Amino acid sequence: MSNDTNYKLKKLLKELESKRGRHTELISLYIPKGYSLNEIMTLLSNEISLTQNVKSKTVRKNVTDALTKIMQHLKTYKKTPENGLAIFCGNVSEQEGKTDIELWAVEPPEPLGIKLYWCDQKFELQPLRDMVKEKDVYGLVVLDANEATIGILKGKQIQVKKHLKSIVPGKFIKGGQSQMRFQRVREGLLNDWLKTVAENVKKFLSDTKGIIIGGGGPVKDNFYNKHYLPTELEKKVIGIKDVGYTDEHGLQELLNRSEDLLQEAAVSKEKKILKKFFDNLNTDSGMVVYGLDAVIDALQKGAVETILISEDLDYFEGEFICECGNSFKKIVKNENIKCPKCGSNMKLIGKEDIIDAIEEIVKNYGTEVIIISRTTSEGEQFYNIGGIGAILRYKI
Ligand SMILES: [Zn+2]
Structure with a gap:
């Protein structure tokens, strides 16, 4: 979405x-x-x-x-x-x-x-x-030496993207061959197999927000620890879990065991951006502003990199008109405002959500708008200092 x-x-x-x-x-x-x-x-x-x-x-x-x-x-x-x-x-x-x-x-x-x-x-x-x-899409991979299944998770729905079978033989020699030669061949095949899995992970899971790996034995750990995944995908891995299956059921099992990881990941973007905001605020770096007027001022100067808005912020953009003919749109908290020209009470004739109003302002500046929930303590703290703030591109 x-x-x-x-x-x-x-x-x-x-x-x-x-x-x-x-x-x-x-x-x-x-x-x-x-x-x-x-x-x-x-x-x-x-x-x-x-x-x-x-x-x-x-x-x-x-x-x-x-x-x-x-x-x-x-x-x-x-x-x-x-x-x-x-x-x-x-x-x-x-x-x-x-x-x-x-x-x-x-x-x-x-x-x-x-x-x-x-x-x-x-x-x-x-x-x-x-x-x-459910806007975030996660990647799921389950694998062992014989089989791998790759899927994506959208909300609560899993879509299987690829099922792979390996030609890696079992660990034990069938007789006749030398044990050492057998192991060498097996290692080689396993290496090729994990490379194939990694290629498919890259093909199907590059656009995901995070990846979770699962499997029964050490193969899944080696897959991660020995860097089969390219760096940009390795960075996306949010967890590795033991699961009993490596087919479609394995993906479901992996999802069932990863609720904690997914919950954490959902709030981590918010947490990270709020940490950056408060770190800058606390060190007085001049790189953040907060409060409606300061944020709007910075926005209009094109100085805002990221704007943060608490989802419970109860400001709105009102369209006001006065008997004297004066009219304008303004972001306000309540509708009782006086005309700056003649001092009469102005009449509210239109109302727009603050997020829409802010988006309208930022669309020319390439500013990112992030909605902050109050489900984390940082989000609550942010709401308490006014619920609107900005991280700047440069000091103003
Ligand atoms: Zn007026």
Whole structure:
């Protein structure tokens, strides 16, 4: 998934997360890849019938209206979109007695595997949340002297890329040959075999974020320790684990045993960049700034290499207009601002997510935008100093 798709989905999730129904009246509908829209229409018609049993007249009406709206929306599709479809719909009005039935339709960036119809006070977002998390691709290799399997891991799904069989004979001589000659031949074949595995690892796993190696005996360790992998791939290796199989089952076993490594790897990019940020801050190097105004100023000078934004930062870009005719866009924390020209209260007429606004500013400068979660203590610390900061290309 591209970074941009990821941000957009994250942003949408943030918006949907904030929505609450006053009653059990928010509908989440997940249509899996390849699933028939006609069957979904039937399911929705049945739900409309069932809804007639709901006691509260308001809830009954809101749910029926939402279901009808979803059905109307589905009619605009000739068929289920390539990766399936997720629809969220319901009355999101914050005032009791008022109705505001809104609909969001998401064509997910990865294939949807689940079918779900759910009515609750909030939207069910977990399947999409998993996709946001699942942007990183890891490589898995399991090998011994006889067999190797190479796969990639996207989220929780393993795709087998290559299965290889060696011609390396067993360790023990069959008779007739001299033991020393046999061992020499075997070593040679094993060496060729590991080179072949390494070539295939290079071919299939070069674009991955990290690689995990597994196998039953010492062959997997030698494969790593004796540098069969080119340096750039060796650097990607995040762990070596013992597993019992070297076929497709071995990949699954390797994944099961590597949860710890993967969890650590997921936060390590954030941790590394935050370490760099705080190291610079603590030594007063002049190479970092933080706080909205300082960051925007540095951005506009083109001096920012990396901008860090806490995912919980509650700033937004508002479009403001004043009675005097003055108007502008500004990143702010709340919407009460006074006109710099005449001093009147300005009116907010548009709102944009801060990540989008920042991306718009940075697109001409080649600045990297990194979203920082609050799941690590460093991320929490970052949030506490304002949740926005930048690592600079040069001192300003
Ligand atoms: Zn004004």
